[in-house]
Amino acid sequence: MQKRSESVMEKLETRFEHFLFTSRWLMAPVYFGLVVAMLVLLVKFGKEIYALFAGLTTVSSGDLIIGVLSLVDVALIMNLLIIIMFSGYENFVSKMADLHDHEDRPDWMGHIGFSDLKIKLIGSIVAISGIELLKAFMHVSQGDAQIEDRHLIWMVVIHVTFLFSGLFYALMDRLSNKH
Secondary structure: OHHHHHHHHHHHHHHHHHHHHHHHHHHHHHHHHHHHHHHHHHHHHHHHHHHHHHOOOOOOHHHHHHHHHHHHHHHHHHHHHHHHHHHHHHHHOOOOHHHOOOOOOOOOOOOOOHHHHHHHHHHHHHHHHHHHHHHHHHHHHOOOOOOOHHHHHHHHHHHHHHHHHHHHHHHHHHHHHHO
């Protein structure tokens, strides 16, 4: 009887582990949602490009720089989404085995672990925050009264917080990898 109950428990454990392992596919719709988010960002990018070209002859150089920074901002976010989609899918759902020999496959695919992904994420957040801060300072230098000093101070504090968080996380990651 003891042997039979162990066998039942082992079967239950095996089934439960298979269930847990299969549940990773619940992340697939999330990655599809990120593709949809990229489409939304592509529309935003198109609107920004159109606005730049529409006002090309009348826009000030400061507004032109702010427009270009907005394009860079969208591009960084889209690049970040690609990294999250590819590495997240490969790390947590399934390997993209059919694409290993594809000529356009990025070299980093399959080599970014969860820790690397977090460092890339915080690095992108710092870059995006820096661009937003630069855009705000460009507005101030043009005499835009919509941005208050208090708002700028909070933007700097948040950016510095992201920066130090990224540095501390990278340091902790480096120290943990040495051990």
